[in-house]
Amino acid sequence: MSYNLLKGKKGIIFGALDPNSIAWKTAERVHEEGGEFVLTNAPIAMRMGQINDLAEKTGSQIIPADATSEEDLQNLVEKSMEILGGKIDFVLHSIGMSVNVRKGRAYTDQKYDWTQKGTDVSAMSFHKVMSSLYKADAMNEWGSIVALTYMAAQRVFPDYNDMADNKAYLESIARSFGYFFGRDKKVRVNTISQSPTPTTAGQGVKGFDGFISYAEKMSPLGNATALDCANYTVTLFSDLTKRVTLQNLYNDGGFSNMGVSDAVMDAFVEKE
Ligand SMILES: NC(=O)c1ccc[n+]([C@@H]2O[C@H](COP(=O)([O-])OP(=O)(O)OC[C@H]3O[C@@H](n4cnc5c(N)ncnc54)[C@H](O)[C@@H]3O)[C@@H](O)[C@H]2O)c1
Numbered sequence: 241m242s243y244n245l246l247k248g249k250k251g252i253i254f255g256a257l258d259p260n261s262i263a264w265k266t267a268e269r270v271h272e273e274g275g276e277f278v279l280t281n282a283p284i285a286m287r288m289g290q291i292n293d294l295a296e297k298t299g300s301q302i303i304p305a306d307a308t309s310e311e312d313l314q315n316l317v318e319k320s321m322e323i324l325g326g327k328i329d330f331v332l333h334s335i336g337m338s339v340n341v342r343k344g345r346a347y348t349d350q351k352y353d354w355t356q357k358g359t360d361v362s363a364m365s366f367h368k369v370m371s372s373l374y375k376a377d378a379m380n381e382w383g384s385i386v387a388l389t390y391m392a393a394q395r396v397f398p399d400y401n402d403m404a405d406n407k408a409y410l411e412s413i414a415r416s417f418g419y420f421f422g423r424d425k426k427v428r429v430n431t432i433s434q435s436p437t438p439t440t441a442g443q444g445v446k447g448f449d450g451f452i453s454y455a456e457k458m459s460p461l462g463n464a465t466a467l468d469c470a471n472y473t474v475t476l477f478s479d480l481t482k483r484v485t486l487q488n489l490y491n492d493g494g495f496s497n498m499g500v501s502d503a504v505m506d507a508f509v510e511k512e
Pocket of ligand 1: 256257258260262282285307308334335336390434440441443
């Protein structure tokens with residue numbers, strides 16, 4: 241169902257890799273709601289080619305950018321304004337990667353140049369994206385910037401490894417930069433803390449299947465899907481949430497406020 245919530249709004253969407261990506265679902269929903277956007281991803285992700293289908297489907301152009309490169313980001317911001325014919329109303333940062341996770345390195349035995357790479361890609365890139373937009377004065381007043389995060393920033397999930405630290409950093413950047421963006425440009429900045437979701441990045445985490453079914457059993461509403469996340473993001477890009485900023489917003493079926501659920505207790509009660 242479409243409500244035309246984003247009619248006339250223009251934006252940039254980072255991180256659509258394949259149809260499972262949260263950014264992919266978000267691009268589809270933003271398009272349905274009347275928003276126009278440029279799609280971007282790391283040059284290496286372009287080679288997989290699937291993003292072209294999304295671009296065609298949503299009438300979008302693609303500008304490759306490595307989100308760790310200030311030069312690529314400046315170019316992206318400049319070209320996006322040319323393509324979209326003016327300043328930007330919304331930005332989705334949907335980027336995450338840990339080399340330690342990928343290579344199965346334990347949290348207690350990290351290879352620190354991998355740690356640094358992961359931090360740069362998963363967290364510092366958010367600062368770089370916002371800095372490029374801020375310095376180019378590229379955002380319209382009452383615009384909205386959203387990044388995606390996970391609750392391992394607040395609670396311990398051992399297999400999430402150094403991504404937990406990256407997400408804590410990401411959420412802090414949202415608050416710190418959000419202050420300046422709000423004060424100077426009337427732009428809001430928030431993070432959405434999403435349930436475990438079966439995507440390429442999600443499934444890279446060791447024990448993901450256990451992770452996702454545990455969260456499903458703990459959450460009174462069940463896990464939020466990628467589509468649920470897309471819908472929530474649409475509301476944050478819309479004019480209906482103009483003064484929501486500096487927040488970490490849970491889209492997790494209630495998981496973050498649970499202690500235990502009947503379904504989880506049942507697994508521990510001795511059967512007679
Ligand atoms: N899947 C989950 O369980 C889950 C839960 C909570 C939060 N998140 C977050 O949601 C976001 C999107 O991930 P997803 O689950 O849709 O997986 P995904 O693998 O589909 O998306 C991750 C994206 O990051 C991009 N990327 C990696 N390095 C990059 C770089 N240097 N420059 C630009 N882009 C780069 C990848 O190409 C990919 O498109 C991430 O921030 C992730 O941490 C995911």
